[in-house]
Amino acid sequence: MSRITSRKIGDYKITIMNDGGTEFGFDLFPETEEEEIRSLLGNPEQSVLPTRFNVCLIETGKENILVDAGVGSEVFGPAAGHLPEAFEETGIKPEQINKFVISHLHPDHICGSWDNEGNPVFENAEVILTEEEYNxxxxxxxxxxxxxxxxxxxxxxxxxxxxxxxxxxxxGTTSDISSGVSFHDLTGHTPGHCGIRIESEGEQFLYTSDLLVIQDILLQIPEVSFALDVDREKAAKTRLACLDMLATDKILFSGGHIRGPRICNVVSSGSGYQLEG
Ligand SMILES: [Zn+2]
Incomplete structure (x- = not known):
């Protein structure tokens, strides 16, 4: 089974790489009844929330830009930590990464970036993150x-x-990272949490990182209180605004926890949204 999917956005090549996955409990939605969660999942028997850990590689032709690094195999168990296999499929080696961009400093986005001895995996990369997140x-x-x-x-x-x-x-949270590649402010999940926007030859793509950690629930009720959001109210507003923008402007997207790997669109569905394409 392949761990990657790629697509051209203008002159750039975007690859979503899967590091693995895990399952969370319903306690991620502290203000939602279990019955409602099961109904949104469409399965009355289900008692866990499956998620995936993804990473985004942007090849501009001049630079290889990596967004996040997955979780490794320690923090959320051995079902993750498969980024090295995904890298092999891309034909790019970790030492060929020129810029290593961090969407935010949660463990599932950074722990794959050092080895068992604590040495950096992306040894030649400049590392970029937002000042808000660092502080x-x-x-x-x-x-x-x-x-x-x-x-x-x-x-x-x-x-x-x-x-x-x-x-x-x-x-800053809207700063340029490279020509046609910039941070996109998605603060709320953490104080400096950002997506990455890519624009080339009139085409657009947005990597939304942790906008949708549990896609099955957060697409349907984006306004819900989600336990891993540092500022829950702000994160919900950010999620609603971003999903509206993706659907209205028909922007291709993927994210740090979207199953697949998959690059697709968001469309309105009932009072929420669903993925399409
Ligand atoms: Zn995450």
Missing amino acids: FWTNDSNFDSADESLISWRPLAMDFVRIYGDRISTV
């Missing part, structure tokens, strides 16, 4: 009364900051 995770006072998941994940974010050290550059 959030490196400031002790943000963790005095934070959720348990944030407190337990912080050491991994700090490992990342230490391992990549002075190769990290911080920029």
Whole structure:
């Protein structure tokens, strides 16, 4: 089974690479009845929420840009950590990555970027993330009364900051990363969480990272309170606005947790949305 899917966006080649997956519990939706979750899943027997961990590779012809690095096999178990196999399928080697862009510092986006000895996998890359994200995770006072998941994940974010050290550059939430490649502000999931927008020859693509961590639920009720969003109210507003934009402007998209790997469109469906294409 292939772990990648590719598509041309203008002159650029986009590849979504799958690192593996895991299952979460219904407690990710603390304000939603279990019965409603099962009904949205369309399966009265289901008691888990399956998700996938993806990474996005952008080949511009001049640069190889990697967005996120998957989770590795430690944090969410051995069903993940398959990014090296996905890389083999692309024909690009990790040392050929010129820019390593981080959507946010949650473990499922960074832990695949160092080996068992703590050495960086993307040894020749400049690392780019938003200033908001960097400042959030490196400031002790943000963790005095934070959720348990944030407190337990912080050491991994700090490992990342230490391992990549002075190769990290911080920029704004709408800054350019390369010609035709820029951050797209999707803050709320974390304070500096961003998607990546690609525009080439009149074509557009948006990598939405963690806009839809559990696609089965969040597409249907994007306004719902989702436990892994740091600012739940803001994240819900961001999700609604982004899904509306993707559907209205018919922008091709993929994300950090979309099953497939898949590059597709979002279309309205009832009071929510569904994937198409
Ligand atoms: Zn994620």
